Amino acid sequence: MKNYIKHDPWKIIEDKFNPDYNKISESICSLGNGKFGQRANFEESFSGKTLQGNYVSGVYYPDKTRVGWWKNGYPEYFAKMLNAPDWTGIKINIEGEELDLAKCKVENFSRVLDMKRGVLERKFTAETQSGKRLEVFSTRFLSIVRDENAAIKYTILPKNFSSKAEILSEVDADIKNEDSNYDEKFWTEIEKVSDENNTFVTAETKKTFFQVCTAIKTTLTNFSKAENILKEKYAAKKYTVQLTENQPFTVYKYAAVTSTMYYDKTEISKKTLEVLEKAFNDGFETLLKEQENAWEEKWRESDIIIDGDVAAQQGIHFNIFQLNQTYTGRDERLNIGPKGFTGEKYGGTTYWDTEAYCLPFYLATADKKVAHSLLVYRWKHLKKAIENAEKLGFTGGAALYPMVTANGEECHNEWEITFEEIHRNAAIANAVRIYIDYTGEKKYLADYGLEVLIGISRFWAQRVNWSADKEKYVMLGVTGPNEYENNVNNNWYTSYSAVQNLKYTIQAINFVKENYPQDFERIKKVCSFNESETEKWQDIIEKMYLGYDEKRKVFIQNDGFLDKELIPVSELDPKVRPINQHWSWDRILRSCYIKQADVLQGIYFFENNFDVETIKRNFEFYEQFTVHESSLSSCIHNILAAKVGLYDKAYQYYLNASRLDLDDYNNDTCDGCHITSMGGTWMTIVQGFGGMRIKDGMLSFKAVLPEKWNSYSFQIRHKDNVLKINVSKSGTQIERLEGSECQVIVDGKVIKV
Amino acid sequence: MKNYIKHDPWKIIEDKFNPDYNKISESICSLGNGKFGQRANFEESFSGKTLQGNYVSGVYYPDKTRVGWWKNGYPEYFAKMLNAPDWTGIKINIEGEELDLAKCKVENFSRVLDMKRGVLERKFTAETQSGKRLEVFSTRFLSIVRDENAAIKYTILPKNFSSKAEILSEVDADIKNEDSNYDEKFWTEIEKVSDENNTFVTAETKKTFFQVCTAIKTTLTNFSKAENILKEKYAAKKYTVQLTENQPFTVYKYAAVTSTMYYDKTEISKKTLEVLEKAFNDGFETLLKEQENAWEEKWRESDIIIDGDVAAQQGIHFNIFQLNQTYTGRDERLNIGPKGFTGEKYGGTTYWDTEAYCLPFYLATADKKVAHSLLVYRWKHLKKAIENAEKLGFTGGAALYPMVTANGEECHNEWEITFEEIHRNAAIANAVRIYIDYTGEKKYLADYGLEVLIGISRFWAQRVNWSADKEKYVMLGVTGPNEYENNVNNNWYTSYSAVQNLKYTIQAINFVKENYPQDFERIKKVCSFNESETEKWQDIIEKMYLGYDEKRKVFIQNDGFLDKELIPVSELDPKVRPINQHWSWDRILRSCYIKQADVLQGIYFFENNFDVETIKRNFEFYEQFTVHESSLSSCIHNILAAKVGLYDKAYQYYLNASRLDLDDYNNDTCDGCHITSMGGTWMTIVQGFGGMRIKDGMLSFKAVLPEKWNSYSFQIRHKDNVLKINVSKSGTQIERLEGSECQVIVDGKVIKV
Numbered sequence A, B: 001m002k003n004y005i006k007h008d009p010w011k012i013i014e015d016k017f018n019p020d021y022n023k024i025s026e027s028i029c030s031l032g033n034g035k036f037g038q039r040a041n042f043e044e045s046f047s048g049k050t051l052q053g054n055y056v057s058g059v060y061y062p063d064k065t066r067v068g069w070w071k072n073g074y075p076e077y078f079a080k081m082l083n084a085p086d087w088t089g090i091k092i093n094i095e096g097e098e099l100d101l102a103k104c105k106v107e108n109f110s111r112v113l114d115m116k117r118g119v120l121e122r123k124f125t126a127e128t129q130s131g132k133r134l135e136v137f138s139t140r141f142l143s144i145v146r147d148e149n150a151a152i153k154y155t156i157l158p159k160n161f162s163s164k165a166e167i168l169s170e171v172d173a174d175i176k177n178e179d180s181n182y183d184e185k186f187w188t189e190i191e192k193v194s195d196e197n198n199t200f201v202t203a204e205t206k207k208t209f210f211q212v213c214t215a216i217k218t219t220l221t222n223f224s225k226a227e228n229i230l231k232e233k234y235a236a237k238k239y240t241v242q243l244t245e246n247q248p249f250t251v252y253k254y255a256a257v258t259s260t261m262y263y264d265k266t267e268i269s270k271k272t273l274e275v276l277e278k279a280f281n282d283g284f285e286t287l288l289k290e291q292e293n294a295w296e297e298k299w300r301e302s303d304i305i306i307d308g309d310v311a312a313q314q315g316i317h318f319n320i321f322q323l324n325q326t327y328t329g330r331d332e333r334l335n336i337g338p339k340g341f342t343g344e345k346y347g348g349t350t351y352w353d354t355e356a357y358c359l360p361f362y363l364a365t366a367d368k369k370v371a372h373s374l375l376v377y378r379w380k381h382l383k384k385a386i387e388n389a390e391k392l393g394f395t396g397g398a399a400l401y402p403m404v405t406a407n408g409e410e411c412h413n414e415w416e417i418t419f420e421e422i423h424r425n426a427a428i429a430n431a432v433r434i435y436i437d438y439t440g441e442k443k444y445l446a447d448y449g450l451e452v453l454i455g456i457s458r459f460w461a462q463r464v465n466w467s468a469d470k471e472k473y474v475m476l477g478v479t480g481p482n483e484y485e486n487n488v489n490n491n492w493y494t495s496y497s498a499v500q501n502l503k504y505t506i507q508a509i510n511f512v513k514e515n516y517p518q519d520f521e522r523i524k525k526v527c528s529f530n531e532s533e534t535e536k537w538q539d540i541i542e543k544m545y546l547g548y549d550e551k552r553k554v555f556i557q558n559d560g561f562l563d564k565e566l567i568p569v570s571e572l573d574p575k576v577r578p579i580n581q582h583w584s585w586d587r588i589l590r591s592c593y594i595k596q597a598d599v600l601q602g603i604y605f606f607e608n609n610f611d612v613e614t615i616k617r618n619f620e621f622y623e624q625f626t627v628h629e630s631s632l633s634s635c636i637h638n639i640l641a642a643k644v645g646l647y648d649k650a651y652q653y654y655l656n657a658s659r660l661d662l663d664d665y666n667n668d669t670c671d672g673c674h675i676t677s678m679g680g681t682w683m684t685i686v687q688g689f690g691g692m693r694i695k696d697g698m699l700s701f702k703a704v705l706p707e708k709w710n711s712y713s714f715q716i717r718h719k720d721n722v723l724k725i726n727v728s729k730s731g732t733q734i735e736r737l738e739g740s741e742c743q744v745i746v747d748g749k750v751i752k753v
Helices: A019-028 A268-282 A284-302 A310-326 A353-365 A368-380 A382-391 A423-439 A443-463 A492-515 A517-526 A533-543 A585-590 A599-605 A612-623 A634-643 A647-658 A675-689 B019-028 B268-282 B284-302 B310-326 B353-365 B368-380 B382-391 B423-439 B443-463 B492-515 B517-526 B533-543 B585-590 B599-605 B612-623 B633-643 B647-658 B675-689
Strands: A011-014 A036-038 A054-056 A060-064 A077-081 A090-094 A105-114 A119-127 A133-142 A149-158 A163-172 A187-194 A199-205 A211-220 A225-231 A234-243 A249-259 A305-307 A465-467 A472-474 A693-695 A698-701 A711-718 A721-728 A731-738 A743-746 A749-752 B011-014 B036-038 B054-056 B060-064 B077-081 B090-094 B105-114 B119-127 B133-142 B149-158 B163-172 B187-194 B199-205 B211-220 B225-231 B234-243 B249-259 B305-307 B465-467 B472-474 B693-695 B698-701 B711-718 B721-728 B731-738 B743-746 B749-752
Touching: A011 A019, A011 A310, A036 A133, A054 A249, A090 A149, A119 A284, A133 A284, A149 A268, A149 A284, A163 A199, A163 A211, A163 A249, A187 A225, A187 A234, A199 A234, A199 A268, A211 A234, A211 A268, A249 A268, A268 A284, A284 A310, A284 A353, A305 A310, A310 A353, A310 A647, A310 A675, A353 A368, A353 A423, A353 A675, A353 A711, A368 A382, A368 A423, A368 A443, A382 A443, A423 A443, A423 A492, A423 A599, A443 A492, A443 A517, A443 A533, A472 A533, A492 A517, A492 A533, A492 A599, A599 A612, A599 A634, A612 A634, A634 A647, A634 A675, A647 A675, A675 A711, A731 A743, B011 B019, B011 B310, B036 B133, B054 B249, B090 B149, B119 B284, B133 B284, B149 B268, B149 B284, B163 B199, B163 B211, B163 B249, B187 B225, B187 B234, B199 B234, B199 B268, B211 B234, B211 B268, B249 B268, B268 B284, B284 B310, B284 B353, B305 B310, B310 B353, B310 B647, B310 B675, B353 B368, B353 B423, B353 B675, B353 B711, B368 B382, B368 B423, B368 B443, B382 B443, B423 B443, B423 B492, B423 B599, B443 B492, B443 B517, B443 B533, B472 B533, B492 B517, B492 B533, B492 B599, B599 B612, B599 B633, B612 B633, B633 B647, B633 B675, B647 B675, B675 B711, B731 B743
Parallel strands: A698 A743, B698 B743
Antiparallel strands: A011 A105, A036 A054, A060 A077, A090 A163, A105 A119, A119 A133, A133 A149, A149 A249, A163 A234, A187 A199, A199 A211, A211 A249, A225 A234, A305 A711, A465 A472, A693 A698, A711 A721, A721 A731, A743 A749, B011 B105, B036 B054, B060 B077, B090 B163, B105 B119, B119 B133, B133 B149, B149 B249, B163 B234, B187 B199, B199 B211, B211 B249, B225 B234, B305 B711, B465 B472, B693 B698, B711 B721, B721 B731, B743 B749
């Protein structure tokens, strides 16, 4: 845990030069616009710790799988988020001395991410080894209005010298991924130009043949000479300039970053130059104004205001900011990578995190088209999910969605996860229900949802088997969300979710059949679906084995859990925490310690099915063994703690969730931020403290106000309404911002808004 | 399965040129002498399929571990058996044409491994592309008398030409391992010489810094010119010779292969040249005569004769031959690699195979020093086994022997095996009991055995935990010998074996305390052993959970086994066999199919504890689900089938075991032979058909004669006696070859021999 980021409601402030924390700050201050993103790397040279990172959404590389021992069914490759050509470099060389903060005396450093405006600002005073002092101010943004443009304003103020200098404005495609399995570079060069008019590189990914064109345009206060530089995978302009003591010298750099996701290879460079030219002609200040206005609008839709707790306010702003700059819903082929645009770790782009933790945020704070895109993404991958299941031996249109994917194909290669962490299917099926709960758009079932539900239900029906011994259906060889148990039998969460999926699918079939009979006929044909399939599903619903401990009256996480030594986490020596860094894997597996909500995840998803006493008993039993060594754990515990009235615990879990990256709780923010868990943080306030649920098609609130706060407010879209909820010491006020009169439940009572 | 090896009692005969099967024949016809070994590669160039392989015992390379996802506790490296410098090359170039069977018309080819004499012979007639016909005869052996020497006699008979030719006699250290994790070469060059007197290369392994010196000396019928050739990691003599039509031309090549296992680096080349000189001076025929005499002696001690079944006779001869040339017991630092000297696959050199399947062969057929060396090997690794357990979180001198090792450190890196296939400890403890059963040498406990037993018992005591739910000790997170179940709870074999180990350790403690009190005090000190430790062991012995199915009256392989769909293997579509090549890993895990004897392995080890009915019930229940996808499965099934009177089954299992490599049952002999399972094959005759057991310190026999056989005989050393057992239609005859009068049990009756 660290504590160097200053507290401020709207700004992320690093106000000292911390070279040791540079990779952390680079992650936290990353910028993105849904289409591409950029870590907060310095523009000038930096020989200290840094992780250069620019990422273009949808552009991936299938890196050849690396395993110790091959298992049948493993995928051949792992799709990696690509580190893409770098457009940011502005290298300053003053009389043979390269400006490099690792080699200077640095004062008055600050790096500030202004979340309100979507702008990154940096300043510092540097004294070079030869004694030259200069101030630098840089302002950078990735336009969320023109999502293929970015711009930098970079100002140099010499303090004690005048001299000639060289300024290099670069495009560098000779970059690599830190996590390359075989230390390979993933890009080849297609075209590069540096001439009087244009500077760009078009690079192509090996194997997948995506092209990314990165073009720049630079203006400077003045220059005496401009040279065109071309090297392998590299194009730049080198300017010879005169720096004058106490006179600011400014470089404007405009960039366009495009990909063959949107342009044909034959015209990508031409189009990119047009996109660049337009931005260039409009100018930095116009682009910046647009950016500020657009972010104002984003915040108007999605802001959460906490009064009385700046750290909490900063935390939730940071989470909302990152979610908004990572995913915009404009392209159904894109998704929310676990690190978004802030790092390359974990590869792939899509995990169950999207459905389980991110979906409610987008449903509640943006037009339903945004969440719709996330769901259609999975519908488009249904064929691949069926192929994935076939590779594992399933038949007849059973679908197993991948654990990790970029294009619908499975990438992951740990058997206990790849083949066994099948509860991801449940989250994807459940997302259909959540989408309809929020939007009321039941037609979605006929358009897309039912096909996905049928594929998943078929999978569950084959994945269980009849146990003659138990006289029940059992689900063998499963890994639940608690990855500290592998290959267990009858994971309650997975089995219970499967039953709920099967029930919902049968309801959905009946609904579509009745209301959209033509669609139903089409779906039957497309899926080769026979209505008699539901007979077995019904049988499974009735006879699924779900472990229950009569003594403690709790659900049993999985077979064998009660054979363990049940020693609460509180009795563990703090020195062995986190256990995943201190204990051998087998010791973790044999222990009772739970990585993240598992039984509780199920109770969270299907809360309406359980009374408060049941929730409380299970919460109290499992929470004591939970080590929360996943960023996805705290939010669920916050929500259930609030539900059962354990408000102090709820607040503690909120803190863990909301400042995870800002305070580098897990010592891994250097690799990038935990983007998908940020959706969970949003849920802690809305569903945790706000007690927001959707019951029988109505919004319901049962809010509590954390002691330290004066008030908080958030907004919810539901069907055609947008409501603003304000919780203060005087209670819960609800205001309708859009839509028509509606009924909501507040503290159990139906009221009109 | 293949069927190209001709049946012969003493010879392995390949009588046609089968370039597609070359790698298989290279494996089968490998030669070794305990210290080094050589695949049956051709001496001349061969551009067809081949796996060049020479291996020097004890010389390994710690190849950096390759994994997909790191787990805490994984070892940093995997010790690889090294492909060592090649001493065999005799390259023939006739007027610019290289002799290469892949490019010639080949007739009258034969490759014959004469097991009686320990000699490999090859002959062929080749017609080159230019039409030159020549016959070649080669004879090769690795001396088991002088275990650093090998020799080749290579004769060329030109059939239709006379011409100049170049003959290159080589040492080539520029070799690599096929299974290198990072495609790296493991050897560096230290010294190379090719001059009038000497031709050798000293090469050193990276990281481990073993040196191997490979020296050769060549004589030829005549030559007109001799050149000394040196290249990187390569030394050779090139002779210009005159070949004359119908006149045989012979090359004798003598080799010495030594390592710094036995010589200091400062003198290794000098010593090697001395070893070479001595062999050279004594000459090929003398060395060959010695070899034949020594093998005659080996066969006198260990032969099994089967009358009436040539295929069976050849099979068992092959197994005994390989066991004898792989391990001689002369060096306590060596062990029996899974592929011996026949291939590099699986790496490491020591698996539980040694104790579980190989030990009885060496105990019964060689001086007890041989088996003693195998046991002391593990005693020497006790400290490393304790360190290995410490890495996983065990304390207080608990020892977990490695799954795979070369020097005592764990190499394996699949968590479900490395950390969980802990039953290897049981086999190592059990080996102490077996050693004493055969030799009667109880003093071994005081000298070495007890320390190992205490380390292992301490491990079991920590590896179990008390289940409040079951009110029993349970053993969670285990993989049994059946690797088609991973991370299961309460694997009956492991838990039962642990109990037996604990019991035996307590007996051993009492024995040593009483009979060797001084040793006992020393051991207490060395192990920091406190006698009160046995109280918990006793408690575990009494309260260990051992699954038992009341309905079927069988032991339960592991928790959850009876939840599976129990469909016998006989109902599987043959097209999906072997399932490990056709099914995804998760499907295998969820299935009821058993890779190799698991419950039955336990019954085999501790057979005296079970009545025949119990054995039969368990055999019949588990055998029906067993797919025998390990070479170690058939032997146990043979022995138990014979025990319970299922003689046809026993015979079938015998066939599977004995000709596994000769007939390439599993389509993998190209990678090397299954050396360690050959000990199991020996057991099929002695313990299976011969019904040999040791009961209360007495040998016991209950022999059956397979229908197809007229008779069979084998020899057994027991204590100071060597007995010859002959089983024919007229019954079992026992003859004492060495030692004094003794009592044995035959068909339940005690008789004097």
